[in-house]
Amino acid sequence: MNKTTNVARYEYLHHVGSKRFWLYLVSVPLGFGLILVISLLLSRFSFDTRPVGIVDNGSLIQLEPDNSKESTFFNPQIYLYVYPDESTARSAASAGEIQGFALLPQDYPARYQLTYWTNKQPDSGIQSVITDFISANLMAAEHIDYAVLRRINEGSSISLQSLDGSQTSDGTSWHRIAVPVVIGVLNFIVVMSSGGYLLKALVEEKENRTIEIMLTSVPSREIMAGKIVGNLGVGLTQIVVWVLLLGIAGFLFRSKLGFLADIHLSGSYLVISLALMVLSFLFMAALMATIGAAMTSTEESQGVIGLMVLPMMIPFYFFNVFLSNPNGILARVLSFIPLSAPLALSLRMAISSVSPLEIGLVFVAIITFTLLMFWLAGVVFKRGMLQYSKRLSLKEIFKKETRNA
């Protein structure tokens, strides 16, 4: 056990001490943050915040436009100004004081048709600014409170509740799926990076022949266990650092993230999701060890990793199928596959009701797959690690060991 700890410690410190690890650790959140900031800035700077004018030739407008809301960088407002005639509005538009103006013709109350004058494609918000103001005036003419009418138009918020009371959904809370998606993305990143480290370590030991010295110092199963634990530690370190960064970012921008308060996660949900992630990693680690032992060079093994990405990405490809039918055949099958299970099952649990029996069966299946993969990794490791120049064939992997003595 002590040697397993030594192997795990070396693996952990070797990778955590490498430039590559720190580069990856910093570049992933930095990359995501940069993309987010760039998209926000691009969106903000392409948004025209200049006011919009309105000219009423149909004698409809009775109310003053509500320009009381403060326009900020992150929450820009488009103010509406009423102009007495078309020529004044046109002059203001030509001078760039306003981005365009709506002209209500005399026959507007009969035809409900207006013209928006501008030299550029209007942003999406402009139409609602104009129509909301006109609607409010139309309602005022009929002595109807526009706020009441808008509430009626919004309709009721329907909350879904499973019969056993275990799952709830208000039907509009998009952020419920955010948690499983974050779990899926974290799982993907950690499994691929830690699994990649493990594969690299194994193939390198085979390439530089260190493995033969290792095998005469530590039993092969202890080498494997040490490497898997060490690399799992590397993956968990990444998660802890990123979750801490997310937490710090969440704290700093807490005023903008009020919707997070609506996310209610049960303890069992988090435990199940975390357990699935760990099992998924163990399965991937054993798979990587199998590939590493069977291959002869780093380049050769990199090609095979690409194939491993596919099952992890399938739930993302079929996201709509999950949302429309979370308990359908596809969603259920993917819940039983170790690499897709973390996202598939946590997503299903977030948006529908999954029975405890099915969750139990998923765990039984994944633990069985993982144990089988460990057995296979052990066989391939012992048979393939000393084949330096020859790739281990399937026939050699499954050949029966003949030991008579």
Added chain:
Amino acid sequence: MSTIIVDKIAKSFGATQAVQDVSFEVHPGEIFALLGPNGSGKTTSIRVILDIYQPDSGSVTILGGPMTNEKLNQIGYIPEERGLYQDVPLDRCLTYLATLKGLTEEQIKERLPEFLAKFDLTDHAKKKAKELSKGMQQKGQLIAALIHDPEIIIIDEPFSALDPVNTQLVKDLLIEQRNAGKTIVMCTHQMNQVEQLCDRLVLIDHGQVLMQGELSEVRDRFRTNEVVIDSLDPLPEKLNGVSRIERLNDSYRLTPQAGHSAHQLLDELLAQGIKLNSFEVAVPTLDEIFIQVVKEGNGKHE
């Protein structure tokens, strides 16, 4: 009691029979040579001894019983294919490998500087293995094999990549280890080193033992009555009691007829008035024995 007993081991890989019915024993405190041409089954035999491979049949007894995790700490091994972590500083690499042999960090801190100094690697301890010469890497491997003070040292080609100075260093080291009571198994193609260092040997080819025994006993077994003389005078074409005269560079090799001894041959030469600078009974070199035995073995396999 023998330190290592290899008893009729057999191991095949697919259709290839790597070793078959191989048996030999290694005694405590001796340098034992495991000899054989390339692909003869030496490495497979070593891997079976080290429990890396399970034999298809036969057994290995090491330090009085089967291999255990504890016994792994009693073995120092340098494989045929040398290996150090290429991107890791030498001292860190050696520290890690030493911990896998059961040494504590305190023990390593005490021993490693001594070994680095002994092998003249102190100034290179912080360099990565890939920055070291082959000879330096070889010395690093030797440190990894010796730092935990093992009872058994198994070295495949201990002198490869070493210059004459370092070759002597390693030879002295092996003798020092033997004198300290350690058991050493050495695989090499350098027969002159075997002749200088080894007490006993086994020769394997095509996965089978062709010959084994003490070095002196093996030599005696292949000794002939041939003599090598250095003469000031040219030899006559025929000599009584001599079946063959072979001219070497500065000497002659004489093969006596059956029933004639070297002593009789000397009498004959002196009787002929031939002036001699030297007269010695020709002992076959290990190289010659090796080639002869392997050729005979090949003849049997064909």
